[in-house]
Amino acid sequence: MSVTDRVSALFKGPEELELTSGSIAKPLLYLSLPIVITNLFQTAYNIADTFWLGQYSTDALAAITFAFPMVFLLIALALGISVAGSVLVAQYVGADEEERAEYAASQTVAFAAVAAVVLGAIGFVFVDEFLVLLGASADVTPLATSYMQVYSVGLVAVFGFAVFVSLMRGYGDTVTPMLVMFGSVVLNILLDPLLIFGFDQNPLFGYLGLRGLESQLFALTGYTGSGIEGAAIATVFSRLLALVVGLVIMFQGTRGVRIRLSQMKPDADYARRLLDIGVPASIEGTARALSVNLLLVVVALFPDTVAAAYGIGTRVFSVIFLPAIAFSQGVETMTGQNIGAGKLDRAEYANHYGAKVMLGALTAFGAVVFLAAHPIAAVFTQNPEVAAIGAEFLRYAALTFGFIGVMRSYSGGFRGAGQTLIAAVISIAMLGFIRLPIAWVGAHRLGVEGLWIAFAVSNVLGGVISYVWFERGTWRDADVTEARGPSAAPDATDD
Incomplete structure (x- = not known):
């Protein structure tokens, strides 16, 4: 058996899992293992930001420390929609109600987009007040504000990808989100130092022994980096691409649950159901x-x-x-x-x-x-x-x-x-x-x-x-x- 075959054997897609009959242990393991890896990738996101901003400046590192609680709060407030969508999709798939599962997923995506826009706007407007509440210093506050304003604008991409992961999990597919997350993490790790430092004294080029290339790129572009805003841009952009990939997968319906544009018109009755579970x-x-x-x-x-x-x-x-x-x-x-x-x-x-x-x-x-x-x-x-x-x-x-x-x-x-x-x-x-x-x-x-x-x-x-x-x-x-x-x-x- 080749290495590729051995790796593939560790994971099974939803078409290979039977969640409503047979063994309990194996399907639960096959569902959970990719989630563990996906969560590790999420941790890698945070570590990458912390590592490179620590290389950039102490104030930037302190700023990200104050920004993270607000990030967690915004995600927590929106979390209910993704949980509700995952639960409803799981129940309908178990009931062999494929069309209803598609409708649940489509409605979840629509309402998630609305919630992300609203929460992103709130985060953008009230970031200063939140930082004052946390006691951020005068040196740190402007940096944390810059990071959170970019993040708030991109909350649709960040939360949209989280919804994709939840809906696919509800269907029983945890492998596809894991693979998409992997690509997104690699992109974020590469973009972080480039957007934070630019091409002027970028430590990444020093680690790679490419100082000559760094000088040529700096002479060509003159880009000195965007500092802490660059870290936020890297996160939002990599999540945006991951979301696009996720939407393509769900619209095609070849893996996991399918969504349809015609079913995304907000349904008030369905909104109440999402709120009952999600709030x-x-x-x-x-x-x-x-x-x-x-x-x-x-x-x-x-x-x-x-x-x-x-x-x-x-x-x-x-x-x-x-x-x-x-x-x-x-x-x-x-x-x-x-x-x-x-x-x-x-x-x-x-x-x-x-x-x-x-x-x-x-x-x-x-x-x-x-x-x-x-x-x-x-x-x-x-x-x-x-x-x-x-x-x-x-x-x-x-x-x-x-x-x-x-x-x-x-x-x-x-x-x-x-x-x-x-x-x-x-x-x-x-x-x-x-x-x-x-x-x-x-x-x-x-x-x-x-x-x-x-x-x-x-x-x-x-x-x-x-x-x-x-x-x-x-x-x-x-x-x-x-x-x-x-x-x-x-x-x-x-x-």
């Missing part, structure tokens, strides 16, 4: 974004060494939890399709199986992190005090990683059943009513250990609450026919 999902995403920022208020009670250690811990968590996020989205698709097919017992089994796998796998990862906490923390810093504090943080949280996997898996099941409000309530309860208060009280009474304890306790309780709520069986009340109206698929002719 709680947006609330969940927004709550996660806000909780991260609010925890920084508690972290600020301690010296900078603790803040640095906290940053190390959260970076490690973001990598460890990638499989949990992927399995959650895989469970979401399997739940949606099996509910659409009327196979509730199979949907239930998929949730329990995903939770068990994540409990075991992330607990094993956590054990490794617990044992190697100090070497892991030391990778991120040369300060021995920061490494010691970071190691302590990792040890407190590591053995509870499995419970995060449990919570994520069952939350995916609730979303797949269309009950996004339950997933939102669990997330808000864990982050806002368990972790944050314990962190605040613990920090004042126990010191920094109280902050770390908050993570461990909230992780465990989040997993337990998710399991108990899922066992209540309220998710079985999901009804795919709620989305079916007289205008559900009025025109399935070719455009």
Whole structure:
């Protein structure tokens, strides 16, 4: 078997997967593995921006730190539409209602475009006020504003691609978005240094040993780069091309779900259905974004060494939890399709199986992190005090990683059943009513250990609450026919 054949064998397209019959383990794995890789590519986006802007200037690096919370907030507010579209497509595909799946996808794309334009305009106009709220300095604010204004204008491209990924996942195709994302990441990594530095003293040419070519290009163009705006332009442009590719794929309908221009006329009844599912999902995403920022208020009670250690811990968590996020989205698709097919017992089994796998796998990862906490923390810093504090943080949280996997898996099941409000309530309860208060009280009474304890306790309780709520069986009340109206698929002719 050739190398290409071996790589191809790792992935299966939706035509090779049977989500509503047969094995649970294999299709869930084949759904989730490409999502893990896609999420890693997304991480590469952020790393590329951070790396090159760090090479450019300290102020630019600080500016991107203040810009990212606003980026996350805008995406979180729009997230619900993509989740709702993914759930409805999954349910209709499971019910063998191909035309209704196409209509759901077409309506989702239309409403996503409207939401992105509105949120982009809000972000563009109010970026200064948001940065003041975050406490950005006078040196950093103009740079962060420049980045966010470009990003806000391009939000249609950024969010549009996220919708493409969600709709394809709902259909059962996670491989195509992974491949498109790969091309987009490579383009962004190449464009970043060129648009940030231009052709005058560009470190990329130094790394590649092409200083002579750099001088020739600079003499020809005189381009000195666009600084932090260049990073935003690189991100928006690479996502725009990815979106164009995604739209071509969906309009052709040769892979994944098909969309049709004739079905994109906004449907008020369908808008209400999208809002019913999507608003709680947006609330969940927004709550996660806000909780991260609010925890920084508690972290600020301690010296900078603790803040640095906290940053190390959260970076490690973001990598460890990638499989949990992927399995959650895989469970979401399997739940949606099996509910659409009327196979509730199979949907239930998929949730329990995903939770068990994540409990075991992330607990094993956590054990490794617990044992190697100090070497892991030391990778991120040369300060021995920061490494010691970071190691302590990792040890407190590591053995509870499995419970995060449990919570994520069952939350995916609730979303797949269309009950996004339950997933939102669990997330808000864990982050806002368990972790944050314990962190605040613990920090004042126990010191920094109280902050770390908050993570461990909230992780465990989040997993337990998710399991108990899922066992209540309220998710079985999901009804795919709620989305079916007289205008559900009025025109399935070719455009």
